Amino acid sequence: xxxxxxxxxxxxxxxxxxxxxxxxxxxxxxxxxxxxxxxxxxxxxxxxxxxxxxxxxxxxxxxxxxxxxxxxxxxxxxxxxxxxxxxxxxxxxxxxxxxxxxxxxxxxxxxxxxxxxxxxxxxxxxxxxxxxxxxxxxxxxxxxxxxxx
Numbered sequence: 001x002x003x004x005x006x007x008x009x010x011x012x013x014x015x016x017x018x019x020x021x022x023x024x025x026x027x028x029x030x031x032x033x034x035x036x037x038x039x040x041x042x043x044x045x046x047x048x049x050x051x052x053x054x055x056x057x058x059x060x061x062x063x064x065x066x067x068x069x070x071x072x073x074x075x076x077x078x079x080x081x082x083x084x085x086x087x088x089x090x091x092x093x094x095x096x097x098x099x100x101x102x103x104x105x106x107x108x109x110x111x112x113x114x115x116x117x118x119x120x121x122x123x124x125x126x127x128x129x130x131x132x133x134x135x136x137x138x139x140x141x142x143x144x145x146x147x148x149x
Contacts, residue, residue, distance in 0.1 A: 006075045010068050018062045024057050025094075035116045042114040049119060052105045056126070059094035066090045080148050088141040095134035102127050 032050050070087035077083065087111045102123050109115040 059097045063091045063094040088137045092137040095130045
């Protein structure tokens with residue numbers, strides 16, 4: 001992999017991380033305030049919902065770090081190194097943690113009859129995208145195992 005391509009990809013991943021961090025700091029609290037304003041009966045869940053969504057940001061950022069480390073490993077070694085397989089495993093597990101946290105959050109909010117529609121839509125979209133990431137990481141890992149000399 002050319003050094004320029006690896007640097008460009010790492011910068012794109014860092015930019016994605018900064019964008020998601022920006023969303024977590026600015027947009028997410030605003031959406032939570034709007035939800036509380038629109039549905040005052042769920043005001044007591046304002047901070048638990050925020051904490052749950054922030055808890056899913058931790059494995060997301062860890063997966064981004066793993067991705068950058070995998071890019072460096074490809075740059076220095078080979079795509080068939082064990083570091084790549086390990087990184088793909090970590091990304092897959094991070095995706096499973098995010099999916100599990102969102103599904104548990106859905107059950108908790110649904111049992112309290114306090115699942116705001118905007119949170120439900122955002123959660124379903126995040127679960128779908130995260131499932132695609134986990135499936136992609138699993139597929140790439142399997143293909144690398146088959147192609148390993």
